[in-house]
Amino acid sequence: MTTEQEKKKTIGLEEIVSFSKRRGFVFPSSEIYGGFGAVYDYGPYGVELANNIKRFWWREMVQKNANIVGLDSAIFMHPKVWEASGHTESFSDPLAECKQCHSRVRVDHLLEEAGVFADEKMSEEEINKLLQKNKEKLRCPKCGASDFSKAKNFNLLVQSNLGNFTGNWQQNPVYLRGETCQGIYINFKNVLDSTRQKIPFGIAQIGKAFRNEITARQFIFRKREFEQMEMQMFTHPREATKIYQTWKEKRWQYYLDLGIKKENIRWHQHENLVFYAQDAWDIEYRFPFGFKELEGVHYRTDYDLSQHSKVSGAKLQYRDPKTNEVFTPHVIETSVGVDRTFLALLTEAYQSEELANGGTRAVLKLPAFLAPIKIAIFPLLKNKPELVKKARQIFDSLKNDWMCEFDDNGNIGKRYRRQDEIGTPYCVTVDFDSLNDNSVTVRERDTMEQVRVKTEELKNWFQTKNLSL
Ligand code: ATP
Numbered sequence: 001m002t003t004e005q006e007k008k009k010t011i012g013l014e015e016i017v018s019f020s021k022r023r024g025f026v027f028p029s030s031e032i033y034g035g036f037g038a039v040y041d042y043g044p045y046g047v048e049l050a051n052n053i054k055r056f057w058w059r060e061m062v063q064k065n066a067n068i069v070g071l072d073s074a075i076f077m078h079p080k081v082w083e084a085s086g087h088t089e090s091f092s093d094p095l096a097e098c099k100q101c102h103s104r105v106r107v108d109h110l111l112e113e114a115g116v117f118a119d120e121k122m123s124e125e126e127i128n129k130l131l132q133k134n135k136e137k138l139r140c141p142k143c144g145a146s147d148f149s150k151a152k153n154f155n156l157l158v159q160s161n162l163g164n165f166t167g168n169w170q171q172n173p174v175y176l177r178g179e180t181c182q183g184i185y186i187n188f189k190n191v192l193d194s195t196r197q198k199i200p201f202g203i204a205q206i207g208k209a210f211r212n213e214i215t216a217r218q219f220i221f222r223k224r225e226f227e228q229m230e231m232q233m234f235t236h237p238r239e240a241t242k243i244y245q246t247w248k249e250k251r252w253q254y255y256l257d258l259g260i261k262k263e264n265i266r267w268h269q270h271e272n273l274v275f276y277a278q279d280a281w282d283i284e285y286r287f288p289f290g291f292k293e294l295e296g297v298h299y300r301t302d303y304d305l306s307q308h309s310k311v312s313g314a315k316l317q318y319r320d321p322k323t324n325e326v327f328t329p330h331v332i333e334t335s336v337g338v339d340r341t342f343l344a345l346l347t348e349a350y351q352s353e354e355l356a357n358g359g360t361r362a363v364l365k366l367p368a369f370l371a372p373i374k375i376a377i378f379p380l381l382k383n384k385p386e387l388v389k390k391a392r393q394i395f396d397s398l399k400n401d402w403m404c405e406f407d408d409n410g411n412i413g414k415r416y417r418r419q420d421e422i423g424t425p426y427c428v429t430v431d432f433d434s435l436n437d438n439s440v441t442v443r444e445r446d447t448m449e450q451v452r453v454k455t456e457e458l459k460n461w462f463q464t465k466n467l468s469l
Pocket of ligand 1: 222
């Protein structure tokens with residue numbers, strides 16, 4: 001194990017949570033009202049990082065693939081969508097109550113902790129049999145007791161009363177979408193008819209999804225309102241397996257390009273496949289609480305389009321223009337959360353580093369293209385108008401091209417530390433020499449090396465540094 005890995009091991013979830021709040025990345029929702037379980041807000045630097053993650057995904061998936069197009073479907077959909085997809089019937093987690101401390105726990109998680117794997121689609125009865133059989137091995141995560149009530153399935157869809165003016169919306173609810181891909185399936189025909197795409201082609205979408213998650217823990221790993229980046233590739237059944245392999249490789253490479261070390265990701269194959277899936281693998285990341293799912297890469301056969309055809313009556317098929325063969329395409333899905341990517345990147349990049357002078361610094365070693373702020377600009381002293389004026393001019397000359405920050409608070413050392421901790425790749429300082437030689441000091445985050453650059457050359461200098469996507 002390298003020293004860097006040893007150092008990283010010591011950075012736990014608590015440290016990430018406190019850093020995220022202290023430095024304006026992630027805030028607990030509605031904090032002044034005591035918080036709101038498993039809901040979080042992105043702060044000024046968090047929203048920049050999240051936007052950069054989404055931009056990168058969009059570039060890799062849509063911009064770089066001529067046969068993938070984008071979509072932004074609504075969060076609300078006809079309730080029949082969720083009936084057709086099977087969500088109203090079986091999108092649920094089994095829940096049991098600890099008889100000792102009365103906390104509610106997910107039975108699949110309890111079993112998993114005990115080394116027993118439960119199929120996602122198991123009935124209540126089957127889950128209860130497993131629970132009974134493994135009774136001795138189970139431990140309440142809160143109090144350690146092993147006595148649980150019977151498990152009950154708890155549906156994860158979040159209900160709303162949209163458009164229901166009669167007041168009995170609980171009987172006929174609409175739902176906030178539980179996953180973004182249903183919006184893709186129901187627009188398959190619209191996209192096909194309005195573009196010149198031919199199979200195999202994909203539809204990509206980034207957007208919010210909502211789930212009534214039972215256990216509100218592990219920070220932004222499991223939120224009730226979260227954001228997904230999903231791509232559904234529609235293929236001929238004959239080609240599906242080959243295309244599935246290609247996308248598995250592409251999605252693995254994507255994480256390496258995102259700056260994640262390969263020892264921190266691994267493949268996990270689903271042992272118990274949902275009945276319609278042909279093959280399903282997850283990419284797991286080594287979060288502070290262990291390897292957990294970051295992305296799903298799944299071969300879903302023709303299940304989704306067939307179901308929507310059946311329930312809606314619409315023909316969701318494809319006619320091959322050359323052979324005239326008509327068929328229901330098979331779907332290869334890649335599905336990842338913005339929030340889990342965000343947490344993986346903080347886990348990967350946040351480190352505490354020992355300095356040559358004996359001190360330590362916290363530094364967020366994000367790749368420059370992901371950094372919330374690309375360049376920070378400082379006047380050496382805030383009460384010297386000539387320095388402030390020149391620093392402001394530099395800020396103005398760079399702000400059109402990069403996200404910059406002007407900072408004149410505290411001494412230069414402190415300003416460097418602040419920028420290091422939020423991952424800013426470069427700091428520019430205007431000092432007294434700058435007034436005479438028209439040069440500034442540029443300091444690099446990782447090496448902490450400083451170079452003098454002529455003010456008029458600054459923009460070209462930064463242009464060579466790949467700061468943006
Ligand atoms: P898990 O088993 O961890 O609950 P899942 O298998 O239900 O996840 P999918 O339905 O496959 O997740 O969703 C695809 C992706 O969406 C996941 O890989 C994850 O990155 C993200 N995701 C799912 N649920 C949440 C959540 N509650 N909070 C944040 N991200 C989520």
